[in-house]
Amino acid sequence: MVNDPMNRHDFGERPHRANGSATGRDSExxxxxxxxxxxxxxxxxxxxxxxxxxxxxxxxxxxxxxxxxxxxxxxxxxxxxxxxxxxxxxxxxxxxxxxxxxxxxxxxxxxxxxxxxTVHALPITAPQQAPTEFFPAFRSDEGVVARHTRAEIAAGQGPAWNEDTWTWGLQAIRANLSHLTGHGVKVAVLDTGVDTDHPDLAGRIEATESFVPGETVEDGNGHGTHCIGTVAGPADPRRGPRYGVAPEARILAAKVLGNSGSGRDGFILAGMAWAVSHGARVISMSLGARVRPGELFPQTYEILARRALERGTVIVAAAGNDSDRPGRVEPVSRPANCPGILAVAALDKAIAPAFFSNGAINDQGGEINIAAPGWQVRSAAPGGGYRHLSGTSMATPHVAGVLALLSGAIPDASATDLVAALKAGAFPLTQPVEDVGAGLLQAP
Structure with a gap:
């Protein structure tokens, strides 16, 4: 099948928000x-x-x-x-x-x-915050917090999060109650690279490669380091609460977006080929390009996603940040809109769809598969510090981390089985499936 919209569509400009969302061409x-x-x-x-x-x-x-x-x-x-x-x-x-x-x-x-x-990283920058120096005051009872949280979610209430020991995102997905670590599972993060010297990540990177001409794998943007930290930050970080879902997963860091936060489909293809050749069980892509209502999913990415599933690799991608809820909901971005790729929506601290999170308004692909924490998420930042970011970009590595936990627990499972287990384990939410898919991501 050929999809050739070259020179036919004027997609206009990306909406600009005061909180720092990206601007520029919707489709380049x-x-x-x-x-x-x-x-x-x-x-x-x-x-x-x-x-x-x-x-x-x-x-x-x-x-x-x-x-x-x-x-x-x-x-x-x-x-x-x-x-x-x-x-x-x-x-x-x-x-x-x-x-x-x-x-x-x-x-x-x-x-x-x-x-x-051209594709872009998909963060929504939260109100500006300096790199965090976090000094815990006391430990909370994680089990009690988690039980209250689930009761509040079921009642449609926003929980009050204590982040002294665990980030709110890890509590929401119950990673604080899981004994699994994702030991040895390879997760490829295709993004802006990684700070290989970050004290929380040094020695935890299996392999790196840059597919951006003229740039090393070192992360001059911060987006990739943040996503990698969420996937596999350590159980005992240098400072502050734990923020990594699968602390013993092995990271494959492929730089497919430049320090500017943008890249091309060809760079992503190169990263996918590299990830598969290195035995990645999960490929996490917090990137994408905007699509318009009624636009079909890209056949190229869909065929590649199906081939990856057959070889045992699950691809997960950000649903995009083009919406302005409650008044405007935009369709899931590409390549997350492919049926063979898990599309991740972002939730705020009230366990409701974040205002920017895209929804399933296109037929034939474009579904939301699952939802995860994506608002004011704390993770690693280049230079050895920490940073809060928001976006479906931040929700996606939570899902990649849980897939690593599942893979470590059931290593012989097929990729299709892992996807089924992920969806079956989600906590049902009251919001429409078009906004949250199977529900709130849960760690096994």
Whole structure:
């Protein structure tokens, strides 16, 4: 299937909020295309693209660790084929784009071809706060807090959170009551990189790689470090309450968004190929691009997500922050709007959908699968400190962490079984499934 909206839609500007949400184009196209091939007939598909659409010289990537992938993706004279994914980022001259589309529709070895988009990190910056130095005053009775919290949630009341020992997010998902640690489970976080020297994270990173041309994996933005901290921050952090869901998970940090917070589909494909090659059980993507009402999910990401599930990898992504509740709810962003990817909504401290959290208003994909804490979430920040951020970006790594806990508990489970267990364990909420999916994420 071919989805080719190039030069047809004017998506306008992203809404600007005083709290610091992103501005810029809703949808940005790079001029390249992402092409999905039949894994058993990749050569036929490439040959057809060469002869009919005049694509540039093709560089084959068999090992994403080769070290020159970012540079290849930046070169205008080559197309890049990730053989393990049977996915290519192709350079096409403007006058050949129509031919590419018609070729993809007619050639059975080409499963999908779509314009490459720019993607963005998805935080909503909470009221500005300096890096936190947190000194606990006393320990609370976590069991009592959790019991009260669940009773208050069931009654539709907002709980009063004591964050001396555990962040409110970990309490809400009951991670403070779980004995599981996610020991040895590999979680790939595709984001803005990581502060490899952060005292809470040093020694906990399995592998790193940057797919952003000209940038190392070091996180000059802060978004990636924050997300990684939520997935796998330590059980006993250097300062303040515990904030990591799966403290013994192993992190694969792929930089697919630059220090500016933006990247391209091709960078994400490279990160996905790298994550799969390293045995990631979970891929967490707190990133996306806005879609408009009625827009279909991207076939390229959906096919890749299904292939990943077959290989035992679950992909989870942020639903997006384009809404302004209660008056306006926007559709789930891409690639979270793919049926094969878990779309995560954000909850505030009252266990209600955060004002910015997108909803399931598009058919054929675009569902919300589960909801997690996404407001004023405390986690690691570059430079060894801590920071509070809000957004569906912050909700997503909570889900990735719980998937690591589940995987550690049932290591032989298929990826589909992990997804089913995650949804079955959610705490039902009174809000519509279009806003919260299966409900509030719960740690096993």
């Amino acid at each position: 196209y790079t001029g390249r295309y992402v092409v999905l091939l039949d894994p058993n007939h990749q050569d036929s598909g490439i040959d057809e693209l060469r002869s009919s659409a005049g694509i540039a010289s093709v560089e084959r990537v068999r090992d994403p660790d080769e070290g020159n992938v970012a540079e290849l993706l930046e070169r205008p004279d080559v197309s890049v084929l990730f053989e393990d994914l049977a996915a290519a980022v192709v350079e096409v001259r403007p006058e050949q784009r129509h031919t590419l589309v018609t070729t993809a529709e007619a050639e059975p070895s080409i499963l999908a071809a779509e314009p490459e988009r």
